[in-house]
Amino acid sequence: MTTLTTPSLPHASPRTPCLCAHCRTIVPAGEVREDEHEQFCCGGCRAVYHAIHSCGLEEYYALRERMESGETPAKLADSSFAELDDPAFQASACVRDASGAMSCELLVEGVHCAACMWLIENLTRVVPGLVSARLDFTRSLVRVAWDPERTRLSAIATAMARFGYVAHPARAGEARAARRRQDRDALIRIGVAGACAGNVMLLAFALYSGEFATIEEPFLTIFRVLSMLLGVLAIAWPGSVFFRGAFAAIRTRTWHLDMPVALALGVGTIVGVVNTLRGEGHLYFDSLTMLVFLLLGGRWLQLRQQRQATDSVELLFSLTPRRAHRVNDAGMIEDVAVDALERGDILEIACNESFPVDGIVLVGASTADASVLTGESRPVPIAQGDEVAAGSVNLSGVVRVRASAVGRDTRVGRMMALIEEMSRRRVPVIGSADRIAGPFVLAVFLLAGLTLALHAHEGLPAAFEHAVALLVVCCPCAAALATPLATSAAIGRAARRGILIKGGDVLESLSRPGEIVLDKTGTLTEGRFDLREWIGDESMRSVVATMERGASHPIAAALAHAGDAHVDLERIEHVPGSGMLANLAGERIAVGSEVFMRELGVTLEAPLAERVCAASASALTPVLIARGSRVVAAAMLGDALRPGVRDTLDALRARGWATTLLSGDDPGPVSACAEACGFAPDAAHARVTPEGKREYIAQRAESGRVVMVGDGVNDAAALASASVGIAVRGGAEASLAAADVYMRHDDASLLVELVDSSKRAVRAIRRCLAIAIGYNAIAAALAVAGLITPLAAAVIMPISSLTVIALALRARTFGGES
Amino acid sequence: MSVLLIVLPLALILAGIGVAAFVWTVRTGQMDDLDSPALRMLFDDQKPSDTKPRE
Numbered sequence: 001m002t003t004l005t006t007p008s009l010p011h012a013s014p015r016t017p018c019l020c021a022h023c024r025t026i027v028p029a030g031e032v033r034e035d036e037h038e039q040f041c042c043g044g045c046r047a048v049y050h051a052i053h054s055c056g057l058e059e060y061y062a063l064r065e066r067m068e069s070g071e072t073p074a075k076l077a078d079s080s081f082a083e084l085d086d087p088a089f090q091a092s093a094c095v096r097d098a099s100g101a102m103s104c105e106l107l108v109e110g111v112h113c114a115a116c117m118w119l120i121e122n123l124t125r126v127v128p129g130l131v132s133a134r135l136d137f138t139r140s141l142v143r144v145a146w147d148p149e150r151t152r153l154s155a156i157a158t159a160m161a162r163f164g165y166v167a168h169p170a171r172a173g174e175a176r177a178a179r180r181r182q183d184r185d186a187l188i189r190i191g192v193a194g195a196c197a198g199n200v201m202l203l204a205f206a207l208y209s210g211e212f213a214t215i216e217e218p219f220l221t222i223f224r225v226l227s228m229l230l231g232v233l234a235i236a237w238p239g240s241v242f243f244r245g246a247f248a249a250i251r252t253r254t255w256h257l258d259m260p261v262a263l264a265l266g267v268g269t270i271v272g273v274v275n276t277l278r279g280e281g282h283l284y285f286d287s288l289t290m291l292v293f294l295l296l297g298g299r300w301l302q303l304r305q306q307r308q309a310t311d312s313v314e315l316l317f318s319l320t321p322r323r324a325h326r327v328n329d330a331g332m333i334e335d336v337a338v339d340a341l342e343r344g345d346i347l348e349i350a351c352n353e354s355f356p357v358d359g360i361v362l363v364g365a366s367t368a369d370a371s372v373l374t375g376e377s378r379p380v381p382i383a384q385g386d387e388v389a390a391g392s393v394n395l396s397g398v399v400r401v402r403a404s405a406v407g408r409d410t411r412v413g414r415m416m417a418l419i420e421e422m423s424r425r426r427v428p429v430i431g432s433a434d435r436i437a438g439p440f441v442l443a444v445f446l447l448a449g450l451t452l453a454l455h456a457h458e459g460l461p462a463a464f465e466h467a468v469a470l471l472v473v474c475c476p477c478a479a480a481l482a483t484p485l486a487t488s489a490a491i492g493r494a495a496r497r498g499i500l501i502k503g504g505d506v507l508e509s510l511s512r513p514g515e516i517v518l519d520k521t522g523t524l525t526e527g528r529f530d531l532r533e534w535i536g537d538e539s540m541r542s543v544v545a546t547m548e549r550g551a552s553h554p555i556a557a558a559l560a561h562a563g564d565a566h567v568d569l570e571r572i573e574h575v576p577g578s579g580m581l582a583n584l585a586g587e588r589i590a591v592g593s594e595v596f597m598r599e600l601g602v603t604l605e606a607p608l609a610e611r612v613c614a615a616s617a618s619a620l621t622p623v624l625i626a627r628g629s630r631v632v633a634a635a636m637l638g639d640a641l642r643p644g645v646r647d648t649l650d651a652l653r654a655r656g657w658a659t660t661l662l663s664g665d666d667p668g669p670v671s672a673c674a675e676a677c678g679f680a681p682d683a684a685h686a687r688v689t690p691e692g693k694r695e696y697i698a699q700r701a702e703s704g705r706v707v708m709v710g711d712g713v714n715d716a717a718a719l720a721s722a723s724v725g726i727a728v729r730g731g732a733e734a735s736l737a738a739a740d741v742y743m744r745h746d747d748a749s750l751l752v753e754l755v756d757s758s759k760r761a762v763r764a765i766r767r768c769l770a771i772a773i774g775y776n777a778i779a780a781a782l783a784v785a786g787l788i789t790p791l792a793a794a795v796i797m798p799i800s801s802l803t804v805i806a807l808a809l810r811a812r813t814f815g816g817e818s
Numbered sequence: 819m820s821v822l823l824i825v826l827p828l829a830l831i832l833a834g835i836g837v838a839a840f841v842w843t844v845r846t847g848q849m850d851d852l853d854s855p856a857l858r859m860l861f862d863d864q865k866p867s868d869t870k871p872r873e
Contacts, residue, residue: 138853
């Protein structure tokens with residue numbers, strides 16, 4: 001039973017006729033039932049087997065078989081992970097510990113749930129020599145430690161890849177280490193500030209009750225000195241960030257909420273210390289330490305939000321391979337690092353490898369999947385003289401290319417540089433709180449001056465006392481907490497609904513209608529070919545399915561499910577870039593495009609030709625099937641719309657959003673899709689390059705808010721330059737990195753929920769801010785009037801913060817009203 | 819009230835120990851990843867030798 005989650009190893013169980021269909025242990029003789037196809041070792045396995053089948057999850061067994069056969073998914077075939085064993089890489093990225101074990105961090109793709117974590121961490125039992133594997137789930141970062149005597153890093157990566165987790169060397173190790181240090185420092189500051197605040201509060205209780213009852217002199221002094229020591233500690237260590245922030249703001253001549261905080265902390269501390277030493281007057285350390293603690297807490301929440309956004313970015317450059325096969329002058333093929341390539345080098349690219357450079361095909365013919373760049377799902381035939389782009393995948397034949405651009409000069413390299421630059425330029429937005437900073441600081445200073453002036457007749461010390469009280473109660477504590485708290489509450493709720501939001505500014509941008517631009521392939525449509533219509537001889541279905549089953553090609557994948565039966569065929573042959581040939585009982589069967597049929601001298605006759613024409617007009621791609629010298633059937637392939645897309649778009653339009661379709665695909669499919677989704681004809685653009693998408697978005701973003709929804713790498717630049725970029729499920733990692741929002745579920749209606757909930761979230765944030773500022777205003781009025789005592793200040797501040805916290809956490813946003 | 823002279827420093831020392839322990843946990847990276855351990859505890863421990871499927 002336990003093998004349910006333990007995929008056995010390739011060499012694990014030799015297959016004997018009588019193995020349990022579920023757990024693969026040998027079925028005891030007494031349990032064998034002659035009349036059944038499947039045999040089980042026990043009742044439990046039988047129950048589980050039938051439960052799995054009745055839930056429609058039988059794919060589990062197919063998956064298990066694939067793992068056991070050691071077959072790798074086509075996508076991974078190009079990486080032997082040899083680059084991970086490169087001494088230069090290991091010297092820079094790996095650490096050797098005292099026991100001689102090496103350790104290194106790898107980014108893994110495809111980590112979804114706890115089971116993924118289980119699989120990865122239990123690889124130690126599968127790969128001899130792998131000492132430990134620890135997965136950081138949120139960051140998809142796995143730290144592996146291995147014994148270099150017994151295994152290699154590439155072997156570990158290959159083992160992970162067999163289970164579907166593609167490992168990439170984690171770059172930017174230094175930046176990550178710096179971030180980690182920053183995170184830890186922030187956490188320590190919060191801890192220290194919290195401890196100080198708690199203890200000062202306890203002492204303050206004694207002091208305040210001492211004001212009402214009597215307190216003996218030595219204790220009074222002890223309490224006051226202790227709270228001064230703790231208060232000064234809290235302000236000098238964790239509180240120093242506010243002084244640094246305020247100085248930075250002064251130096252750059254901007255307003256910042258750190259300024260009133262630093263002023264209040266500074267003046268409050270000085271007055272408190274002086275009063276402690278004098279032995280009379282008010283101490284403010286209880287309020288001040290609590291202020292430091294709460295503000296640091298709010299800041300930490302905000303930092304965490306932004307961290308999660310930046311952590312997932314580093315897969316960007318794994319689009320192009322890191323090793324290439326170069327043909328040297330002697331005509332020999334050598335394995336070189338991509339970095340070493342130069343313009344003019346001749347490279348050989350095998351089947352299923354991706355092109356490491358932009359180049360021109362010298363020898364060979366094949367098809368290439370350029371969806372990375374164009375978003376078009378249909379493979380493009382390439383032949384001698386054609387240009388190929390780095391990052392696209394060579395699908396069907398071996399080709400040699402001459403490099404015309406390498407590294408960052410390639411089209412995909414330039415695009416990535418652009419995305420990188422844009423995500424760097426995007427300054428973390430703190431939102432509304434920052435915008436009120438200027439007026440707020442000014443108001444506080446004016447009020448403090450006013451208080452001093454009003455109470456000048458009571459003598460300078462008394463007037464000063466009132467001004468300090470004002471500064472303390474005016475600290476934007478609740479206001480600084482309101483935005484991050486309400487935002488992170490909304491983001492947390494959204495995450496539970498499968499919408500991952502990277503920053504609070506997204507909510508604000510989405511709360512008011514603007515223009516929403518959508519990509520077609522993979523966003524509005526499923527992004528893969530399906531057999532939509534079969535015209536002609538039905539009996540050819542199984543023949544075609546049998547032919548295509550072995551091929552790794554998006555079209556082949558669609559046709560492989562055309563029929564169920566297996567047909568005996570001879571000499572199945574793949575013609576790169578064109579189609580397939582086979583022999584069925586002496587007759588030639590050809591599957592391919594119209595061009596291919598013409599080349600073969602096969603004729604497409606009238607009734608079938610008309611129907612094929614009609615179907616092509618409705619944006620379906622025809623694949624013709626010929627038997628002998630005559631086309632007998634045609635498979636019409638198309639990319640189906642995702643369910644609920646039309647309703648979603650209509651709902652968005654009803655909310656005042658303008659919708660636009662931008663696609664890299666041909667005009668035919670685009671206009672068909674636009675019609676089905678209700679786009680205005682002039683709002684649907686076909687054959688838009690990735691650069692064109694970015695330009696369109698950038699241009700629109702100048703005049704207003706533009707939301708871009710896309711899935712592919714080709715959308716990444718556009719996603720990054722939009723006010724809000726939304727990546728939909730299954731998208732390429734690069735688009736996730738560039739986007740602000742990621743939809744985890746395949747449900748178009750989430751877009752509507754996102755828009756509606758953002759509106760509610762922004763309303764909640766405004767409400768919290770209003771209340772926080774209201775508290776500050778009332779307290780300020782009392783302070784100006786000279787009515788605020790330190791006790792009142794100490795009570796009002798936490799109450800205002802608590803109200804805001806409660807309101808922020810209770811706000812109904814995502815998953816609330818809908 | 820003079821008990822305070824003993825209790826107060828004691829309380830502060832305890833608080834100091836708490837803070838020191840917290841700083842230690844942060845510095846040793848125990849607070850770096852707060853999500854994975856919550857999932858990790860779902861898995862049963864299994865001895866490396868225990869790979870034979872049970873029935």
